[in-house]
Amino acid sequence: MELHLYEQIYVYIVQEIKEGRLKEGDRVSSEKELAEQFGVSRITSKKALEKLADSGVIKRIQGKGSFVADSIIGEQEPKHYSEVKPSLVPEDDKQLIGFIIPDFSDEFGLRLLRSMEKRSAEHNYQLIIKRTCGDRDEEKRAIDLFMGLGIKGLIVTPIHGQHYNSELLRLVLDRFPIVLADRYLKGIPVCSVYTDNKKAAMDLTRHLISKGHKKIAFLSPPEENTSTLEERLLGYTFAFTQEGMNLNKDYVLTNLKGTLPININGTAIESDKETIKHFLKQHPDVKAFVASEFLIATMLAQVIHSMGKSQEEFEIVCFDSLNDYLGQPIFTHIKQDEKRMGELAVDMLISQLDGAAVPELNIIEHRMVVKNNT
Template sequence: MEGHLYEQLYKHILHEIKEGQLKAGDRVSSEKELAERFGVSRITSKKALEKLAEAGVIKRIQGKGSFVADGIRGGLEHKRHSEEITNLESDEKERPLIGFIISNFSDEFGLQLLRSIEKQSTEHKYDLIIKRTRGSRDEEERAIQLFVRLGIKGLIVTPIHGQHYNAELLRLVLDKFPVVFVDRYLKGIPVCSVYTDNKKAAQDLTIHLIGRGHDKIAFLSPPEENTSTLEERLLGYTLAFTQEGLKLNQDYCLTNLKGTLPMNLDGTAIDSDKETIQRFLEQYPDVKAFVASEFLVATMLAQVIDSLGKSLDEYEIVCFDSLNDYLGKPIFTHIQQDERRMGEEAVDLLVSQLFGEAVPEQRIIEHRIIIK
């Protein structure tokens, strides 16, 4: 029933009234009862009751519930209800808009998130418009301004790397416009955010390598400043050493790789990163284990190792969001983020805001570690 959302509930309650199962003054099931009875969300049942109240079919009394309105009978009334259903379905042809702004997406991360957000938006009868900013702050601001002009009702956004906040985003938040951040959060901004526990995930990866007998483990990442996802991955890596009673060598933290950032995917920065990684491997030949904050960083590392004529079997590389090889097996041991759940939760929490409901500031989505 969730796929049809509130129209099905709307029609079902009208049918009960028409058949005399519900009479004037009778109490109608509550949002919670309807949700449990039909296996739908509270958002769905609430909207169905609100539409019935708008049509004059029921009266909602604060603190008491919903009741069938006086004078609701068959015949002429049923005709009016049928017309109301027709109008309702006609209204659905012009669905409200919600926006999704993402810095970049790829097969390893972002594409499944996008699919999930689009699917869940459709389930809730919203049309989704999408803008990819490629890591540009100006593009992000322009996208927000454009979406607002187009009349979006709410916004899901993955903020770009390396910023405290975007002025346009902050303005929306201060205006209490419905916003959900996905895949990261911005410190000090009270916005509902849906993301993986990146600290715990990086800790899990590092402890996996320690458990494999490694004590010299490097961490490779783009600059982590002001990007919660990368900051927490670095923190998780460092905490793993403390937890396991090992000494962390700060020289093994290589966090100046910029080639995988969306604004730098032209190849020039990647070549520079590969040179940086090569110098690191030559300077620290005893380091044989690596935690890469991103799949593309892991692949760069593997390419450099191969270019030096070394065997990849000598090294162990773990990362976030790995792809599979042509046999369907994971290329690297990695953290698999649940993009489908992240997308569903982001849309559900946005729709809850649209209905005036309070939502949590943080929604942590469970991750899995996939062993190569």
């Protein structure tokens, strides 16, 4: 098995001690020196020194550096990191990585979670998960909890909202290994893995236009500072421009809050249904809808039914639809590749842990699944 970069530094220093080039009390190279010597980041060299200190191989003295501890190395030369004297590899080192997500469901999130868990195990890491239910304070507490547990890296799907979490920003500035899944933070230099939501929304809107619809509405929660929703609205808008059509801004409804995780069990859904009903009465000629989320699409369908209107009059497209009992998609929709998104998010995090540079923006391909109305 190939060694992680920090493991290579660990074994190198152990060998230096075993072969007498470093003796008890000798100063060990600093994080900066090791990083330059091995061509890795200081995060990686720091991790190697921390492992050596935890194992009792070196002693770290604040303000002075790291020094070889008392003689503890056996005579057998280790062939592999895992074969170093057992006392040098702490048994309680669980190699944890964390995943913080607002919520997950059958239509989106569950396959992402399963994919991350499987990929983490393949890298010999354990994935621990915390749901925030879209609450900013809960997101902060989750970060604090995971850091207290000694996680090595963090994958986050940030909550919806107008302000970024200060704890998350601090970790980014401290260069703690982080990957954002399913969205990115504008202007923040952090690795992100996500769907091209602008192109996906354009695909959905142009699908409706190709079927002869000219009056098409867009339904969404508030999009401010949530990259997925901002991009979906942008894609919807661009589709009209590409087709040389005028966009009626009155058809854009972005004040639906019932599907946000923090409101999912409250009365906001009923309020949203009233908002949608009012919209349908105000714009009776609108027969096509781009819903930014599956739950909004289902709310819309329920309102149409409650008003005694025929479902056949309307066409609804959305993101991440479920199938009906016959295995057919309920709505024409964008299917995000959650499996690949989860795998790549973990891979990008492990690469950071190994000291490798990773790209900030990583786009996962999507596909459109068209409902067969026949």
